[in-house]
Amino acid sequence: MSATNNTKAAAIPSEEILSRKWDECLSNVIVKSGIGLSVGIVASALVFKKRSWPISVSTGLGLGYALSQCERNFNPTLVPVAKYQDKK
Amino acid sequence: MMNVNRLALAGSKHLRPSQYRLLAQRFNSTDAQKLTVAEAATRPVVKSGLRFRTKAFITLTLIGAGVAGVVKHSFDDEKFRELLEDNIPHYAHSLDKLEQLRDNEDVEKVIAGATLVGGKIVDLSKTGYRTASDLINGTTTPAPEKPAASASSSAAQLVKKVQELEQPKPAVAAARAEFIPSETPAPAFLPGAAPGKNASHVEKPKIVEKVAKKVEEVKEKAAEIKENIQEKIAEKKEEAAAPPKKLIKIAPIESEEPVMSSLNATLAQLVHILNENGIPEQGHEVFEKANEELKHLNERVEALKVEGEAQAATVMAELTEKYKRIVDEKEEHHEGHVSQLKRELANAFEQEKKDAIERELKIQQEILREEQKQELIKYAMDMQRRWVREVKVRVENERGGRLARLDQINLRLKTLERQGVDNADFLDQSSRTHQLWCGVKALEKTYEAGERRPFDRELARLKRLAETEKDAEVLKAVLAAVPESVAANGVDSVPELMDRFEYVADKVRQASLVPENGGVLAHGMSVVLSKLMFKKHGLVPGNDVEAILARTEHYLVENDLEQAVRELNQLKGWGKRLAKDWIVAARRRVEVGQAIDVINTHANLVSLTLA
Numbered sequence: 001m002s003a004t005n006n007t008k009a010a011a012i013p014s015e016e017i018l019s020r021k022w023d024e025c026l027s028n029v030i031v032k033s034g035i036g037l038s039v040g041i042v043a044s045a046l047v048f049k050k051r052s053w054p055i056s057v058s059t060g061l062g063l064g065y066a067l068s069q070c071e072r073n074f075n076p077t078l079v080p081v082a083k084y085q086d087k088k
Numbered sequence: 089m090m091n092v093n094r095l096a097l098a099g100s101k102h103l104r105p106s107q108y109r110l111l112a113q114r115f116n117s118t119d120a121q122k123l124t125v126a127e128a129a130t131r132p133v134v135k136s137g138l139r140f141r142t143k144a145f146i147t148l149t150l151i152g153a154g155v156a157g158v159v160k161h162s163f164d165d166e167k168f169r170e171l172l173e174d175n176i177p178h179y180a181h182s183l184d185k186l187e188q189l190r191d192n193e194d195v196e197k198v199i200a201g202a203t204l205v206g207g208k209i210v211d212l213s214k215t216g217y218r219t220a221s222d223l224i225n226g227t228t229t230p231a232p233e234k235p236a237a238s239a240s241s242s243a244a245q246l247v248k249k250v251q252e253l254e255q256p257k258p259a260v261a262a263a264r265a266e267f268i269p270s271e272t273p274a275p276a277f278l279p280g281a282a283p284g285k286n287a288s289h290v291e292k293p294k295i296v297e298k299v300a301k302k303v304e305e306v307k308e309k310a311a312e313i314k315e316n317i318q319e320k321i322a323e324k325k326e327e328a329a330a331p332p333k334k335l336i337k338i339a340p341i342e343s344e345e346p347v348m349s350s351l352n353a354t355l356a357q358l359v360h361i362l363n364e365n366g367i368p369e370q371g372h373e374v375f376e377k378a379n380e381e382l383k384h385l386n387e388r389v390e391a392l393k394v395e396g397e398a399q400a401a402t403v404m405a406e407l408t409e410k411y412k413r414i415v416d417e418k419e420e421h422h423e424g425h426v427s428q429l430k431r432e433l434a435n436a437f438e439q440e441k442k443d444a445i446e447r448e449l450k451i452q453q454e455i456l457r458e459e460q461k462q463e464l465i466k467y468a469m470d471m472q473r474r475w476v477r478e479v480k481v482r483v484e485n486e487r488g489g490r491l492a493r494l495d496q497i498n499l500r501l502k503t504l505e506r507q508g509v510d511n512a513d514f515l516d517q518s519s520r521t522h523q524l525w526c527g528v529k530a531l532e533k534t535y536e537a538g539e540r541r542p543f544d545r546e547l548a549r550l551k552r553l554a555e556t557e558k559d560a561e562v563l564k565a566v567l568a569a570v571p572e573s574v575a576a577n578g579v580d581s582v583p584e585l586m587d588r589f590e591y592v593a594d595k596v597r598q599a600s601l602v603p604e605n606g607g608v609l610a611h612g613m614s615v616v617l618s619k620l621m622f623k624k625h626g627l628v629p630g631n632d633v634e635a636i637l638a639r640t641e642h643y644l645v646e647n648d649l650e651q652a653v654r655e656l657n658q659l660k661g662w663g664k665r666l667a668k669d670w671i672v673a674a675r676r677r678v679e680v681g682q683a684i685d686v687i688n689t690h691a692n693l694v695s696l697t698l699a
Contacts, residue, residue, distance in 0.1 A: 014666055014667070015588075015670065017665065018662070071609075073608075074607050074608045074610075074611050075605055075606060077605055078607065
């Protein structure tokens, strides 16, 4: 696992790391919201008597998950429930 | 299209009557009354949604809640507060005022009073609810809690408790047994509890009377028992005050032994204690017996002592006689021994003296012989030298002319040899210098090519040349400093670097507005806002990203790669991370260029020293 990580890091020229991050972010958004959408559609059709809110809820969940992944990708130092305290 | 589908779905959905009515109104004209055009015109148009008043109210409430929340949070979180203070005018002033207000004691009192009132209201509401539920559920009495009645019942119960604690148990148990059947459970708890269960309220006056009666009875009984107890105590005291006993007397025994005296002391103490407390007659006799026996023991001990001393004296006398006899014998023996030893020592001493004298004589003889030998050798060597000198003088005189000439010829031959060798050396060196020059030029050509080209072959050739040269330490060091990977991959050319720099500068600009530890939103904002920033060109002063990029570009155009690298290295944060690879590539090129310069200089030096 570490070997593939190293080669992956070596292949990117440094000026493109942000572009890579954006690419990953975009693909995350598309994939996760798509999955959310499909799960929502299936759930709405099978379980929730064809109402419309499960679809939007599920898509939103997917989008939110993608957003949090993006956030972590751009800011790896982020720890959940951490508050930034100024050093006094 | 959508509407039709909705109605079709309505069949499978569960609809409330109102919902169905609405749907039917919209799509199905037969099931509901249609309005005529005139009626529709005259009917007042009811706007859908809430009234303006309600909307305004809701909005204001939400805004108020929002502001309260913001204020509260800014009290808790310092960083948030600073952010708001920096950006909202007069915010700091307002917050200070609020803090003063909060810390103000008058306000605290007001708040405390308010909470108290609130508590009372809550209590009242609770009792109201209880009575209401009683009413609903069918209990008989509706009355709310009356403080007076509860106070009297609680007073009666307190009195009862006090009685219980004062009396001895059996009397109270009897009283209680009479109590229990007639009372309801409530008064048996702590006073004041469960006033809500008011079903027993009717019986309470009767019970209070009964309780009073019982209390009086119990009081009488308590008085009786007290008297009894006091009588008993008086009796016991009389018994204790009996006539005093006869005291025991013992005679103190004196003795030298510490054991005896301690025994005596102990016995005296025991007697003293017993006399104080008073014991029956038997003990008295026993103690007198013990005292007599102690006396006997003391006498026996004295007698034994005397006997022992007498025995010890006789034994001592015998032993001293024996030892005297033995000591005399030993002395005589010893004297004879000592005189014999003296004689022997004297003889040995004489012998030793003689031996020493002989040895000394021998040593002296040897030394004299050695000296003689040395002198002879010296004389022989002297003779030989004189002989050799004479021979030499004679030979040289003979040689005279012929030999001198031979020497000259030898000298000239040697000179010629040297010259030949020097020539060869010179030619060798010049050829090597030429080769070095060629190698350097080849390397330079690869370096200056318009694209990246590997130069490992040229470098290897130069290394081989450097091996054979003397005084080429610097060259070898410089050649070794160029890493293999760089040589194998080559270095970028300046146009390539410039192209790459444009791309890198673009990316750096995009990332220039990201704050520390920014997330995806911060990066997005930076990308968008950076497009609104002006680009700078030329040698502009300043430490911001745009200035640094402009200066780097300037130096690149002037072909001053070193300065460009130094400038770009000043970036911080994301910019630096993005520009790292470019900086590395440019640095490599600069380093290889410097190495080539050094080799050039070396080649120059070598060719100069040749000539």
